[in-house]
Amino acid sequence: MTLHSRISDPHTDFFTDNKSSDSVQIWSPQITSFIASQVAKHRPMVLVTSGGTIVPLENNTVRFLDNFSAGTRGACSAEHFIRNGYAVIFLHRQFSLLPYSRHYSHSTHCFLDFMDLDDDGHGGLQTVILGQYEEEMRSVLKDYKRAKQENLLLVVSFITVAEYLFLLRDIAQCMAPLGSNALLYLAAAVSDFHLPPEKMSVHKIQSQGGRCLTLHLEPVPKFLTRLVKHWAPQAMIVSFKLETEERLLIPKCRNALKRYGHQLVIGNLLDRRKNEVILVQQDSESWIRVKDGELEDKLVTEVIGRHKRWAVKMKSSI
């Protein structure tokens, strides 16, 4: 594996070179109407991005590069934002964890294990929730139904890194009129490298006779600059930084803040991500740590506090 020092052409425009696919067209009407209805209710709004983005190696995609992320951080955070009065656009990788259903998703908590067949009182059987799980499931279901009924959650999905960036641009631009009431909480694991469309194989790459495969990947443009400066310049923007080496974590968070000029970087280490995160701002660094339970409860409360102060500051500076 080698990193080449050829710097990619800064004038190359990702949004010109890549087709937007149909994603934006499909989702745009729902996004627009969801945002409009929140504005009418003066609700604060957050875009939560979640899950990994893929980089297809073929047009008819069989193989792809991916980034590790089950979507736990995002799905969990979205619930806490809703509980705290926010409307949430949840932009997630298809099939990654979703708010509410995440409690019973995946192999570890199969919802069928929480159910039983019981006498229906008419000589037949009916499906019931097992007594010991009823209370928790009722509480999750209640929150889920409230989010749906009060129109507090819009779920939007992407697969590729190109779809992600096009949708992010579209949503951020739609949210821009909310000014500082908008929060962007970018928890998705976005690929740093991609294969430009013209280099992609149309069909499945054939593995003939035990030959090796060499892939030349190009850097994905750093979209945060545009987001901060042009797409939603008044919104508070929170990015995430995942590292595996402790010594790199804080310097990388500081670099990101300096480079993009946004408001907050949340840093975490791969093997301790469920127990600690660091919040890095221009003039502060603070850790949030939990032993058990959901770190996102504390994290989202803290982020909301900072968002409120940001909004006050922005409004007073007009």
Next chain:
Amino acid sequence: MTLHSRISDPHTDFFTDNKSSDSVQIWSPQITSFIASQVAKHRPMVLVTSGGTIVPLENNTVRFLDNFSAGTRGACSAEHFIRNGYAVIFLHRQFSLLPYSRHYSHSTHCFLDFMDLDDDGHGGLQTVILGQYEEEMRSVLKDYKRAKQENLLLVVSFITVAEYLFLLRDIAQCMAPLGSNALLYLAAAVSDFHLPPEKMSVHKIQSQGGRCLTLHLEPVPKFLTRLVKHWAPQAMIVSFKLETEERLLIPKCRNALKRYGHQLVIGNLLDRRKNEVILVQQDSESWIRVKDGELEDKLVTEVIGRHKRWAVKMKSSI
């Protein structure tokens, strides 16, 4: 993207170079006891593999290569095998679809949408299944409970291609004593290329200053040869071939049969995989096509028919 013609050293032993991780050790006792209990009941047994295998690019894995597969074919087929009297070892990629829960998995059929809160008769609320979905859910739950109670399903998971191959070897060898009563139905999408451990980066690859990334991947050894000849030489072996180009499908299936000398290749095209498959054997080719409904119903019935004939032939040849 380039394919190099350097042929990898055929003597390189994947199983020596790659650590088996802890997967085999963790799963082995369950696998052994599951197989023993089926043998005692003279049940036919199938190993169904399902989902894509990943190729990590780093030891502390943030980035990886993957193969497209939600695991629908495998999860669906496993149910049909159980319905037809087989015991199933379901070797699947972690978080890919599972038998039974697949009916309510992923974003499209969130099980919370099938539930409601109702008066519990004591002034409180209880969770109930909505009337219109009750019958189907009851039927899925019944089948799931039967599979568990009668010990017809063992669910084993892998993530990387190395874990997959080590588990496949272990399970196949454990199943070998079943002779021709064993069926191997290899629906997992196994990576053709991998990054040998010594070439892997220990930590997350850094994306410094917009540089390009070049990956040199080596071929994954064709494990089918060993499976057919050494691991489970009496078992009937069914492999899958996914292509995106129609003209390549049948020739590639024929090549695989010739190369590995196993019994059946099931070929399918990416964009029509839910509606048609072709069964290629030494002396026959036949399509199975459905307009709607589950293709796996017909497919599994057909495969079981061939497995029975195989077993009769093998037993009469002793």
